[in-house]
Amino acid sequence: xxxxxxxxxxxxxxxxxxxxxxxxxxxxxxxxxxxxxxxxxxxxxxxxxxxxxxxxxxxxxxxxxxxxxxxxxxxxxxxxxxxxxxxxxxxxxxxxxxxxxxxxxxxxxxxxxxxxxxxxxxxxxxxxxxxxxxxxxxxxxxxxxxxxxxxxxxxxxxxxxxxxxxxxxxxxxxxxxxxxxxxxxxxxxxxxxxxxxxxxxxxxxxxxxxxxxxxxxxxxxxxxxxxxxxxxxxxxxxxxxxxxxxxxxxxxxxxxxxxxxxxxxxxxxxxxxxxxxxxxxxxxxxxxxxxxxxx
Numbered sequence: 001x002x003x004x005x006x007x008x009x010x011x012x013x014x015x016x017x018x019x020x021x022x023x024x025x026x027x028x029x030x031x032x033x034x035x036x037x038x039x040x041x042x043x044x045x046x047x048x049x050x051x052x053x054x055x056x057x058x059x060x061x062x063x064x065x066x067x068x069x070x071x072x073x074x075x076x077x078x079x080x081x082x083x084x085x086x087x088x089x090x091x092x093x094x095x096x097x098x099x100x101x102x103x104x105x106x107x108x109x110x111x112x113x114x115x116x117x118x119x120x121x122x123x124x125x126x127x128x129x130x131x132x133x134x135x136x137x138x139x140x141x142x143x144x145x146x147x148x149x150x151x152x153x154x155x156x157x158x159x160x161x162x163x164x165x166x167x168x169x170x171x172x173x174x175x176x177x178x179x180x181x182x183x184x185x186x187x188x189x190x191x192x193x194x195x196x197x198x199x200x201x202x203x204x205x206x207x208x209x210x211x212x213x214x215x216x217x218x219x220x221x222x223x224x225x226x227x228x229x230x231x232x233x234x235x236x237x238x239x240x241x242x243x244x245x246x247x248x249x250x251x252x253x254x255x256x257x258x259x260x261x262x263x264x265x266x267x268x269x270x271x272x273x274x275x276x277x278x279x280x281x282x283x284x285x286x287x288x289x290x291x292x293x294x295x
Contacts, residue, residue, distance in 0.1 A: 003089030029157035112206035139187035158182035181285030
């Protein structure tokens, strides 16, 4: 991967669709009772940027979302409150947030190598205008501090990041599931995107030995409580034929604001405990559901 791809990309002009560039960092520190996601989306079709920090601290949900105008020369990833810094491409990163109710500073280091989805199966012909993206992800370790109510606690945990750029129109997506789970010795990432009658299943397994591509995904036995998804069984078959089968169980979560998505689209962001069903190994991660009633 080109290190320049970490930063802001040029985009097609004139635009003929929903062209966005998104960066995402999460952290999940069960021991210190803090977890959350940090997200920046540059919406080039609107000339606006959305800066979001959604954190849960001692079971209290604290949400920050700020929409700013951007121009062609926008390159520094900050709105003055939330900032992403790429200290060493593909290796070291910093996320800082100076909000009205709390502050966060996290230094991230790579656990494993970046997985770049380039070459993954495309959406079926005629559906590509919903999601045509360059996209990569990476497992991380996060260390830093969180300050709330004049009290500072350490943060030391696993994390995950995502970067994508290209055409992205969630209103045309029927639904998706995405999970990224951290185990002590590996990361497992699975996703399934449904667009009309077409679907894409993909993902990867990362270890110190490298990345293994997931080529097929099944999601079964999703359980709901009061209309909210709380558990699923995921199976991913990798390029070597191995089946990775996991169960997610939500311990916390939130519903993401829909300001930038079409009416009716709902995203559930679950923080979940995971069990590897064939070995009993325990992990922790994200279990995300997008549901589009009109998709």
